[in-house]
Amino acid sequence: MQHGKYRFITGFLALPLGLYLLFVVWPFVQSIYYSFTDWTGLSPEFGMIGAGNYTRMLDDPVFWKSLQHSLVLVLVLPLVTLGLALFFAFMINVGGRRRNAVVAGVRGSAFYKIAYFFPQVLSIAIVALLFQFAFNPDDGMINATLEAVGLGSIQPDWLGDPDLALIVVMMVLVWSTVGFFVVLFSAGMASIPREIYEAALLDGATRFTTFFRVTLPLLWDTVQSGWVYMGILALGAESFAVVQIMTVGPGGPDYSTTVLPLYVYQAAFRDGQAAYATTIGVALLVVTLAFAAIVMRLGRRERLEF
Amino acid sequence: MKTTETPPPAVRQGGDRGPDQAAHAGAGRSGRQPGGEGAALNVFSHGVLVIWAIMVVLPLLWAVMTSFKTDDAILSSPWSLPDGLHLENWGRAWNQAHMSDYFLNTIIVVGGSLVGTLVLGSMAAYVLARFEFPGNRFVYYLFLGGNSFPIMLALVPLFYVMSNLSLLNTLHGLILVYIAYSLPFTVFFLTAFFRTLPSSVAEAALIDGASHSRTFFQVMLPMARPGLISVGIFNFLGQWNQYMLPTVLNTEPETKVLSQGLVELATSQGYKGDWSGLFAGLVMAMLPVLGAYIVFQRQVVSGLTAGALK
Numbered sequence: 001m002q003h004g005k006y007r008f009i010t011g012f013l014a015l016p017l018g019l020y021l022l023f024v025v026w027p028f029v030q031s032i033y034y035s036f037t038d039w040t041g042l043s044p045e046f047g048m049i050g051a052g053n054y055t056r057m058l059d060d061p062v063f064w065k066s067l068q069h070s071l072v073l074v075l076v077l078p079l080v081t082l083g084l085a086l087f088f089a090f091m092i093n094v095g096g097r098r099r100n101a102v103v104a105g106v107r108g109s110a111f112y113k114i115a116y117f118f119p120q121v122l123s124i125a126i127v128a129l130l131f132q133f134a135f136n137p138d139d140g141m142i143n144a145t146l147e148a149v150g151l152g153s154i155q156p157d158w159l160g161d162p163d164l165a166l167i168v169v170m171m172v173l174v175w176s177t178v179g180f181f182v183v184l185f186s187a188g189m190a191s192i193p194r195e196i197y198e199a200a201l202l203d204g205a206t207r208f209t210t211f212f213r214v215t216l217p218l219l220w221d222t223v224q225s226g227w228v229y230m231g232i233l234a235l236g237a238e239s240f241a242v243v244q245i246m247t248v249g250p251g252g253p254d255y256s257t258t259v260l261p262l263y264v265y266q267a268a269f270r271d272g273q274a275a276y277a278t279t280i281g282v283a284l285l286v287v288t289l290a291f292a293a294i295v296m297r298l299g300r301r302e303r304l305e306f
Numbered sequence: 307m308k309t310t311e312t313p314p315p316a317v318r319q320g321g322d323r324g325p326d327q328a329a330h331a332g333a334g335r336s337g338r339q340p341g342g343e344g345a346a347l348n349v350f351s352h353g354v355l356v357i358w359a360i361m362v363v364l365p366l367l368w369a370v371m372t373s374f375k376t377d378d379a380i381l382s383s384p385w386s387l388p389d390g391l392h393l394e395n396w397g398r399a400w401n402q403a404h405m406s407d408y409f410l411n412t413i414i415v416v417g418g419s420l421v422g423t424l425v426l427g428s429m430a431a432y433v434l435a436r437f438e439f440p441g442n443r444f445v446y447y448l449f450l451g452g453n454s455f456p457i458m459l460a461l462v463p464l465f466y467v468m469s470n471l472s473l474l475n476t477l478h479g480l481i482l483v484y485i486a487y488s489l490p491f492t493v494f495f496l497t498a499f500f501r502t503l504p505s506s507v508a509e510a511a512l513i514d515g516a517s518h519s520r521t522f523f524q525v526m527l528p529m530a531r532p533g534l535i536s537v538g539i540f541n542f543l544g545q546w547n548q549y550m551l552p553t554v555l556n557t558e559p560e561t562k563v564l565s566q567g568l569v570e571l572a573t574s575q576g577y578k579g580d581w582s583g584l585f586a587g588l589v590m591a592m593l594p595v596l597g598a599y600i601v602f603q604r605q606v607v608s609g610l611t612a613g614a615l616k
Binding site for chain 1: 307325346353354358359361362363364365366368372380381382383384385387390426427429430433439445448449452454455456457458459460461462463464465466467482483485486487489490493517518519522543546547548549550553554564565566568569572581585588589591592595596598599600603606609610611
C-alpha cells in the first residue's frame with residue numbers, strides 16, 4: 001500500500017503547487033519586500049528606502065480618500081446587501097398567505113429566485129458598463145424613467161456629481177450581489193424545520209418576531225460568512241472593476257470615488273511607481289485582514305443545531 | 307462570481323426543496339388570526355418582490371432593446387421602441403468592433419484554464435485529502451490563504467514576473483495565471499469533497515494491483531464527478547467573466563478577452579459615437595451566459611453556491 005507513496009504525492013503536488021507558488025505566493029512575498037524600496041517598475045535598478053513609502057503614504061491625501069471610500073464600502077455594502085437579501089428571502093419563503101398554513105412561500109417564488117440571480121452570472125465589467133449608460137444623465141434609462149413617472153424635475157448628474165458618484169457605485173454593487181444572497185438565504189431558510197415556526201406561531205409570535213427570534217438566529221452562520229464575503233468583495237476585484245469602468249477619471253470626479261485597489265493599479269501602471277503601489281497594497285491587505293478578524297470576533301456566538 | 311474571489315462558505319443545506327413545500331405546515335392558524343396580518347403582509351411582500359424583480363430585469367431589457375435601435379433613436383429618447391430590428395448593429399459589433407476575436411480569445415483561455423484548473427486542482431486536493439505526509443496541513447492552508455488576500459497586491463510584482471518569463475500579453479500566460487488564481491477555491495472545495503468519498507473502493511483498486519495514479523484517474527475521479535461539475539461551473543463563470551487579471555496582464559489588442567475587450571470598445575466607441583454597435587456588443591456578451599443560466603438553472607445555482615454545500 002505504501003509502495004511509491006511519496007513519489008506519487010510529489011508527482012501530483014509538484015505542478016499545482018509550483019504554479020501556485022510562482023504566480024500567487026511569490027508575488028505576494030515580493031510585494032511586501034518592494035514596499036520598502038524605491039522601485040519604479042520601469043527600470044530594474046532600485047534601492048532600499050526603509051519606511052519611506054509608508055511615511056509618504058500617510059501624507060498622501062489621495063491615499064486617505066481611497067482608504068475612506070474603501071472603508072465606507074466595507075461598512076455599507078454588507079449591511080445594505082445582506083439586509084435586503086434577508087428581507088427578500090424572508091418574503092419569498094414565509095411572506096405568502098395560504099389557508100391552514102403557518103408559514104408559506106409567496107406564489108411565483110421560483111420565478112423570483114431565477115430573476116434575482118441574473119446579475120450573478122454576468123461579468124461585473126458588463127454590469128458596470130451597462131449602468132454607466134443607464135446613469136447617463138442625458139440619454140440613460142434612469143433619468144428617462146424618472147421623467148416618465150413624472151419626476152422630470154429630478155434629473156441628477158449621477159456619476160458626474162461628486163456627492164452622488166460613490167452612491168451610484170454602491171447601488172451597482174448592491175444590484176449585482178443581492179440576488180446571490182437571496183438564493184443562499186432561501187436555501188438556508190427552507191432547511192429550518194417547520195415545527196419551529198409552528199411552535200413560534202402557537203405561542204402567538206407575529207411574523208416580525210418570528211424573523212428576528214427564529215429565522216435570523218438559525219441563519220446566523222450563513223449571514224456571518226456572507227458578511228465576510230461581501231467585505232472582501234467590497235475591497236477587491238468588484239469594487240475595482242466598477243469604479244474603474246464607470247467613474248470619470250477613473251476615481252473621480254475630484255477623487256470622490258477612488259478606492260484602494262484602484263489607487264494601487266493607478267500608482268503602478270499609470271504613474272510608474274510600482275514600489276509605492278505595493279505600499280498601498282499592503283495597507284489594503286491590513287484593512288482586509290482587520291475586517292475579517294473583526295467580523296469573526298463580533299459574530300462569534302454559540303452555534304445552534306437543529 | 308469571479309475566479310479570484312473567496313467563496314461564501316458554510317450554510318446548512320437542507321436540500322433544494324422549494325420554499326413552498328418546505329414551509330408548508332398544517333397547524334390551525336386560521337382560527338386564531340383570520341385574514342389581517344396575513345393579507346396585508348401578502349400584498350406587501352408581493353409588492354417589494356415585484357419591484358426588485360423589475361429593477362433587476364428592466365436594465366437588461368433596456369440594453370437588448372437599445373441594441374436594435376439607431377444611434378439617433380438612442381440619443382433622442384432612451385425608452386422609445388426601436389423602429390425596426392436594426393441587425394446591422396450586431397454585424398458591426400461582431401466584425402468591425404472585433405467582438406468575434408474577443409469571443410474566440412475568451413473561449414481559448416477559458417477552455418484551457420478550466421481544464422487545467424480541474425485537473426491540477428483535483429490532483430492537489432486528492433493528495434491533500436487522502437494522504438498523510440509531513441507538510442500536508444501547511445500546503446493546505448497555503449492554498450486556503452489565497453482565498454482572502456487582496457489579489458491587487460500580488461498583481462504589481464506578478465506583472466513583472468510575467469514580463470520576465472515572456473508570458474505577458476499571451477493567451478497561454480493568461481491561462482496559467484487563471485489556473486493559479488482559481489486553485490485556492492478549487493483545492494479547498496475538492497479537498498472537502500474527496501474526504502467524503504468512501505475509501506474502500508480505492509483500497510480495493512490498490513489491492514488489485516492498480517497504481518496510485520491509476521486509482522486516481524480511473525476510480526476516484528469518476529466518483530468525484532458531482533463535485534467536479536459544481537466547482538467546474540463555478541470556475542467557468544469566474545474565468546469567463548474575469549476582468550481584473552486580463553486588465554493588468556493582457557493589454558495587447560489582439561489578445562483581449564471578452565469583458566475587457568468590451569470595456570475597451572466602450573472607451574473607443576465613445577469617441578466615435580457608435581452607441582448602437584456598442585449596445586449590440588454588450589448584449590452579445592450578456593446573452594450566452596444568461597441563456598446558459600436559464601437552461602442549466604439548477605446546476606448553475608448549486609455550482610455558484612458550491613461553498614455553501616460543504
